[in-house]
Amino acid sequence: MFYHLYELNHAALAPLRASTEAVRRFYGDPQNPMSQTVFGKTLAAGLEVFERATRRYAKPEFGLNETIINGNPVAVTEDVVWSRPFCNVVRFVRQGEEASMDHPRILLVAPMSGHYATLLRGTVEALLPHADLYITDWTDARIVPVTEGAFDLDDYIDYVIAMLHALGSQTHVVAVCQPSVPVLAAVAIMEAARDPLSPASMTLMGGPIDTRINPTAVNAMAQDRPLSWFKDNVVMSVPWPHPGYMRPVYPGFLQLSGFMSMNLDRHLTAHREFFDQLVENDGESAERHREFYDEYLAVMDLTAEFYLQTVDTVFIRHALPKGEMMHRGMPVDTTAIRDVALMTVEGGNDDISGLGQTEASHHLCPNIPNGKRLHYVQPDVGHYGVFNGSRFRQDIAPRIIAFARKHSNAQK
Structure with missing residues (x-):
């Protein structure tokens, strides 16, 4: 109502x-x-x-029509290379000879937490001159008809695996904030299955891997309320005349x-x-x-089942760091990750994902060799500064690209 x-x-x-x-x-x-x-x-x-x-406010455009590679302007177009009801994968196609350079292929997994993927416009802009870049463009649940079925955290993980399969071997996956948990779970599932299309590396940025560490106000709010409170107070049905009429969502x-x-x-x-x-x-x-x-101020709705399962798994039960997370009835075993390089990035003043929450993923993946690990804390930036702004362009983006390049030709 x-x-x-x-x-x-x-x-x-x-x-x-x-x-x-x-x-x-x-x-x-x-x-x-x-x-x-x-x-x-x-x-x-x-x-x-x-x-x-x-x-x-309507969904914004990326509006990135050009990038600079080696000092030369290069035209950029967008191409949808993978599509399902709740997400498209958009490739930023760089035109001309400069774009044919041997740059790492990066799948940038945008948060599905209320804002559109265009929130990462600055992230894309900084990485684009140095990478063959793809991004997850999540769909507003308000416009997805109920006939398309449900979409929960398990589906999200399946989507990530399917995207990595579509992009092929030697893909590098970068997760910004919310997707850090499902991306880490997806990689664990692929590694446990010895999937030859597991990514070459994964970079987790400002993600809530273990929200028991330095809990923030956001973490405390979720921890202090039972899941029933969220069901009763923030889950609503999409009203007519939106295409997703009657779909339960978190608006x-x-x-x-x-x-x-x-x-x-x-x-x-x-x-x-x-x-x-x-x-x-x-x-x-x-x-x-x-x-x-x-x-x-441009926001999108989330499916209720995805929102509730995420709140329960990540913020209330802390299932992943406790080793209790399940996917389709099977345990998610992060110790199975051996061959995928792991980089974590945190902001020193992050008030959404507290300092140490993302770094916890290193402790959950003890079988990754030390030579395939990197943890970086950017001083004096908050959550937004982890993936955008001048500090990201100058200090964080070059490290992400260098890490991907270093592990691009690693043997699996």
Whole structure:
């Protein structure tokens, strides 16, 4: 019912948003003399803040049409190379001779935790000049008809294995945050089966491998509530007329509200500064605000079964680090991993996945030789800085590429 009220409220505001945008355009038009007055600037700024605060943000585009390889511009196009109802794998195809260089093939597994894969645009941009890059583009559960069936954590693991099979041998898998657990489980399953298409290396970044270590506010919230609480309070059915009508989901707007409430003062300050920037005609700063929140406020729904199984397995029971995680009724044995190189990356100030939670994967994989291991902590960055921003571009991305190159020709 709450989801239906959310949709009703959004629909009820549509006429007001439309009239607000019309008035904003009128007072913001440079040809209107009023646009140069304090009254006109203040009114236009207030109306834009209101319109953006009440808007539903569509899935963003990656918009990466070019990269630079060895100082030369190279055109980039997107190609869907693998597709199932809940995910597409998108390849960033680099055109021309420069793109034919022997670069490692990397599957970048994006989080399925409320935001779209485009949240990793900066990650893609930094890796693209040095890798044949693929990314998981997860589908908003709200648009997947119930006739396509369910999708849970076991299905997620199956998807990762199928993707690695499709991409072939000598693929390197990089998991950002949430997928660290299912990627580690998928690799363990493949190694236990002596799968010849196991990845050459896996890199886990800011992932909740063992949330008992340095628990954060997010970890504590999950730990302090029984699974029944999540079923009763955050699982809802998709309302009509969305294609996924009647599918039980964890709505993206709930995930977003949770994240924003953790830093509410910061978001309120950012919007107040945005208003001032509009009044003062600080176009560059205002555009940076728009770009960030166009991405941050674009959210997707998760299937209820995936969300609940993840909460139970990762955050309540800590099944993987305890050696109790199951997949399709079979135990996930991380000690079976022997030939896949392992790199972990953490942020020194991460308030989502606490310091040490990702590093724990090394202790769970004791049979990986020391020469195939690397752990790196980036000082003075939070969760977002683990996979984006200047520190990622300068310090983390080069290490990921170097690690993949080092283990590209390893014999299995």
